[in-house]
Amino acid sequence: MEAVLGIDLGGSTTKIAGLAGNGGLIGVLQVRASDQITSVYGAIGHFLQEYGLELKDITKIVLTGVGASYVDCDLYNIPTYRMTEFQAVGRGGCRLAGFDLSGQTLVVSMGTGTAFIRVCGGSITHIGGSGIGGGTLVGLSVGLLREKDIAEVARLAESGDLDNVDLTIGDITRGPLPNLPPHATAANFGKMKYNPEPADVALGLLNLVFQVVGIMAAFACKNSGIKDVVLTGTLTTLVKAREIFAEVAKLHGLNFIIPEHSVFAGAIGAASAAEEELARAAARPPEGGGAAGRAKTLV
Numbered sequence: 001m002e003a004v005l006g007i008d009l010g011g012s013t014t015k016i017a018g019l020a021g022n023g024g025l026i027g028v029l030q031v032r033a034s035d036q037i038t039s040v041y042g043a044i045g046h047f048l049q050e051y052g053l054e055l056k057d058i059t060k061i062v063l064t065g066v067g068a069s070y071v072d073c074d075l076y077n078i079p080t081y082r083m084t085e086f087q088a089v090g091r092g093g094c095r096l097a098g099f100d101l102s103g104q105t106l107v108v109s110m111g112t113g114t115a116f117i118r119v120c121g122g123s124i125t126h127i128g129g130s131g132i133g134g135g136t137l138v139g140l141s142v143g144l145l146r147e148k149d150i151a152e153v154a155r156l157a158e159s160g161d162l163d164n165v166d167l168t169i170g171d172i173t174r175g176p177l178p179n180l181p182p183h184a185t186a187a188n189f190g191k192m193k194y195n196p197e198p199a200d201v202a203l204g205l206l207n208l209v210f211q212v213v214g215i216m217a218a219f220a221c222k223n224s225g226i227k228d229v230v231l232t233g234t235l236t237t238l239v240k241a242r243e244i245f246a247e248v249a250k251l252h253g254l255n256f257i258i259p260e261h262s263v264f265a266g267a268i269g270a271a272s273a274a275e276e277e278l279a280r281a282a283a284r285p286p287e288g289g290g291a292a293g294r295a296k297t298l299v
């Protein structure tokens with residue numbers, strides 16, 4: 001079976017997705033290795049074995065993510081391309097959520113850091129990013145909870161109580177404020193105690209990261225007419241992400257969507273871009289970086 005592989009070399013983990021010749025998804029998987037080269041070869045080998053493919057089945061490989069810059073040659077003599085992460089995630093996020101690129105969508109990548117990508121009328125634009133993301137969650141969990149396993153932090157957070165760590169509007173004012181219900185956060189960790197319960201801190205950390213991402217997304221949508229926000233990245237797998245984004249959605253009148261395979265938006269977007277972008281690249285005048293055996297740039 002012919003297949004195109006999309007590989008997203010992120011700041012923390014590598015994701016790989018395979019699309020069949022008819023564009024259908026063959027499968028996905030995630031690997032972690034100490035360096036990007038080990039990661040990319042490991043991901044390919046693991047994928048072939050998992051889905052019963054052989055190297056000769058792979059017609060193209062498209063690399064994306066911050067680590068793609070470390071790979072500048074064709075892998076296994078298979079034509080290999082690089083595309084920017086924002087193009088890949090924008091495209092992949094829309095595909096996974098069932099949105100057309102010609103519509104209006106904000107795609108958010110919640111990885112080690114956070115990126116906001118506006119998809120509008122067929123164009124995909126990185127409008128900015130924030131350093132509050134998964135890396136923040138890991139770092140603060142290590143510092144405050146002596147725990148770096150995010151699955152364990154999420155488990156702790158299940159029994160946490162935000163009232164013990166976050167200051168709410170209701171804590172600091174008696175009367176109602178316009179557009180601000182009493183339970184809205186006035187200051188994340190504004191009520192932190194000297195000896196807090198780990199469960200409360202864990203929930204406060206998840207709430208801090210997800211609220212900041214949600215509110216930045218809401219600001220990014222203001223005055224744009226965008227109502228649909230597709231969330232992607234490994235952090236979307238946490239149950240608390242759904243709960244906390246649902247609250248932000250109510251406050252700001254947005255739809256936050258976490259599609260199936262949200263972790264793999266970049267990899268799927270890269271693989272799905274291959275045919276279309278190659279046709280466009282062929283129509284452009286030749287530029288540097290296209291020599292045989294070197295990874296070529298798509299968009």
Ligand SMILES: Nc1ncnc2c1ncn2[C@@H]1O[C@H](COP(=O)(O)OP(=O)(O)OP(=O)(O)O)[C@@H](O)[C@H]1O
Nearest residue numbers: 010011012013111112113134135150151233234235
């Ligand atoms: N088991 C887990 N469940 C959910 N989230 C996790 C888990 N393990 C780690 N994480 C979080 O996922 C984050 C990494 O997310 P992701 O894999 O999407 O990032 P990345 O693609 O490597 O980074 P970037 O896109 O910023 O380059 C980590 O920083 C951590 O907070």
Ligand SMILES: [Mg+2]
Nearest residue numbers: 010011111266
């Ligand atoms: Mg990523």
